Amino acid sequence: xxxxxxxxxxxxxxxxxxxxxxxxxxxxxxxxxxxxxxxxxxxxxxxxxxxxxxxxxxxxxxxxxxxxxxxxxxxxxxxxxxxxxxxxxxxxxxxxxxxxxxxxxxxxxxxxxxxxxxxxxxxxxxxxxxxxxxxxxxxxxxxxxxxxxxxxxxxxxxxxxxxxxxxxxxxxxxxxxxxxxxxxxxxxxxxxxxxxxxxxxxxxxxxxxxxxxxxxxxxxxxxxxxxxxxxxxxxxxxxxxxxxxxxxxxxxxxxxxxxxxxxxxxxxxxxxxxxxxxxxxxxxxxxxxxxxxxxxxxxxxxxxxxxxxxxxxxxxxxxxxxxxxxxxxxxxxxxxxxxxxxxxxxxxxxxxxxxxxxxxxxxxxxxxxxxxxxxxxxxxxxxxxxxxxxxxxxxxxxxxxxxxxxxxxxxxxxxxxxxxxxxxxxxxxxxxxxxxxxxxxxxxxxxxxxxxxxxxxxxxxxxxxxxxxxxxxxxxxxxxxxxxxxxxxxxxx
Numbered sequence: 001x002x003x004x005x006x007x008x009x010x011x012x013x014x015x016x017x018x019x020x021x022x023x024x025x026x027x028x029x030x031x032x033x034x035x036x037x038x039x040x041x042x043x044x045x046x047x048x049x050x051x052x053x054x055x056x057x058x059x060x061x062x063x064x065x066x067x068x069x070x071x072x073x074x075x076x077x078x079x080x081x082x083x084x085x086x087x088x089x090x091x092x093x094x095x096x097x098x099x100x101x102x103x104x105x106x107x108x109x110x111x112x113x114x115x116x117x118x119x120x121x122x123x124x125x126x127x128x129x130x131x132x133x134x135x136x137x138x139x140x141x142x143x144x145x146x147x148x149x150x151x152x153x154x155x156x157x158x159x160x161x162x163x164x165x166x167x168x169x170x171x172x173x174x175x176x177x178x179x180x181x182x183x184x185x186x187x188x189x190x191x192x193x194x195x196x197x198x199x200x201x202x203x204x205x206x207x208x209x210x211x212x213x214x215x216x217x218x219x220x221x222x223x224x225x226x227x228x229x230x231x232x233x234x235x236x237x238x239x240x241x242x243x244x245x246x247x248x249x250x251x252x253x254x255x256x257x258x259x260x261x262x263x264x265x266x267x268x269x270x271x272x273x274x275x276x277x278x279x280x281x282x283x284x285x286x287x288x289x290x291x292x293x294x295x296x297x298x299x300x301x302x303x304x305x306x307x308x309x310x311x312x313x314x315x316x317x318x319x320x321x322x323x324x325x326x327x328x329x330x331x332x333x334x335x336x337x338x339x340x341x342x343x344x345x346x347x348x349x350x351x352x353x354x355x356x357x358x359x360x361x362x363x364x365x366x367x368x369x370x371x372x373x374x375x376x377x378x379x380x381x382x383x384x385x386x387x388x389x390x391x392x393x394x395x396x397x398x399x400x401x402x403x404x405x406x407x408x409x410x411x412x413x414x415x416x417x418x419x420x421x422x423x424x425x426x427x428x429x430x431x432x433x434x435x436x437x438x439x440x441x442x443x444x445x446x447x448x449x450x451x452x453x454x455x456x457x458x459x460x461x462x463x464x465x466x467x468x469x470x471x472x473x474x475x476x477x478x479x480x481x482x483x484x485x486x487x488x489x490x491x492x493x
Contacts, residue, residue, distance in 0.1 A: 001143045003144060003147055006072070006073045007071060008067065008071055009135040011067070012114050012116060013114075014064055014135075015114055016114060016116065016135045017062075018060060020134070021059050021062050021063055021066070022059045025059065062087060066087060067135075069084065071085075072133060074097075078094075079096060079097045079098065080095060080096055081121065081131070083133075093131055097148065100148050100149065102278070103121055103145040103148050103278065104120045104122070105118070105138075105141045105145060105275070106118045106119075106120060108272075108273050109273060111135070115137075116137065117138050117141045117276075118134045118135070119132070119144060121133075149264075149278060149280070168258065168259065168334070170257050170258070171269075171327070176253055176254070176325060176326050177250070178295065178298045178300045179249055179302060179326045180249035181245075181246055182294045182295050183245060183249070183302075249325065250271070251271045251272060252270065253325050254269065255268075255269060255270075256324070257269070261278065264278050265278065265279040265335075265338060265339075279307070279322060281339045281340070281341075284305055285307060285459040286305075286461045287304070287340075287429075287431075288303070288427055288428060288429045288430065289302070289303050289304075289327075289428050289430075290304070290426065291425065291426065300326050300328060302323060302324070302325050302327070303323070303327050303332060303335060304321040304323050305324070306320070306322075306462050307461055308461055340432070344413075345413060345416070346418055349411050350412065350469045350473060350477075351469065352408050353452045353469070355452065355468060356405060356468040357402070360401045360405070361398075361401055365397055365398065365401075368393075369394075372390070400423050403424075407422055407423065407426055408466075412477060416431070417430070417433060417457065432490075433481045433484045434484055434485055436457050436481055437460060438458040439455065439457055440456045441471075441474060442456075451470065452470065454466065454468060455474050457481075
């Protein structure tokens, strides 16, 4: 295909732009629409109908102008991807081909009904998508994606093979089921604690407001039946949470396929919203794997790939990471071999100092217990009724601190840096030393005598932090990594 001449999106894309514009208007005016709904009988029906018709006409005009004024093409002379858009204010976007980091093909439910695809263009220097083409055919989207990522000049006689070969990895439904029922346990547990804590507080407030004697109230309740009912209710609530998480996982990652395309990996997945993206190994910054005890027994894990991003916020980088759920260990090794040309191995381990566990115990156990004791002794607050939760808090927090300390390690070899962390879900973050962009070390003055400190490694896809390790060893590693960055012929993207 020739992309040197300006092209427009598919004509049926007007419907996509219409629905997108209409949704934005509805989200912005929803308070007014709610008021109209409750006062519909008091309003002038003719004016309401006229307003709705006028809104549809306005949105249709805007959608047509968005389609009419949107063009895109590739400028071979300047090696730029050019986009013109705008309704009243016209905008020209020029993206250097060599700066394009990722091109993703998506298909929402509306686009799937119409038969068009969206194409997102992202660079390493911005915090959001540089350009979005919302309605093109699948053939054009695939050809344009390959053209933008290859960065090579194209002509009319050149053809691009957009046919996908047979997937070398396909995540089965059973693997998605395993991930769906074994993920987000801590979040579900926290929701349960918050839920029952709120119920307990409301019951106590109601009893105090109505001057109900708790001891007399207990005589009217069959405690065995009450505990049985609560247990059944908790199990039902847990089942609902698991089903919701399972449904979200299956809908989002349904029919997950990984295909080799030249030297890259092509990922496609999604039930309602279909995504299609390419991973180029040389642009990968951080690869992380995570799994818990149950997932280990089921031989399944989640793999996340972070490519170069212009966002400095770690949470946003995590959201933008490409997730591959339900991998087996064999599939993980095959993906690692393609991304790194070998399977990363754990080398020399850097262990955090015991002070980290001691400080955590003081901050999260002794200090809260001291505050609770002072409130109980010197205030009139109803602290006594909450003391039943203290043993649960001590056990739960103590386990979090212990396993968090035991699992935290930094493994180093000449070719890889692996940071292990986590309590229930154990995560391994893997980077190559030559992709380090900056290193920051820190040491508080009271840590000097113990020779401990912290280190943070910055890459274009996020950062890795290790706290309270042997500071002399950390400085040796810093010198080694800086030397590798300066002398290696490899690039970071």
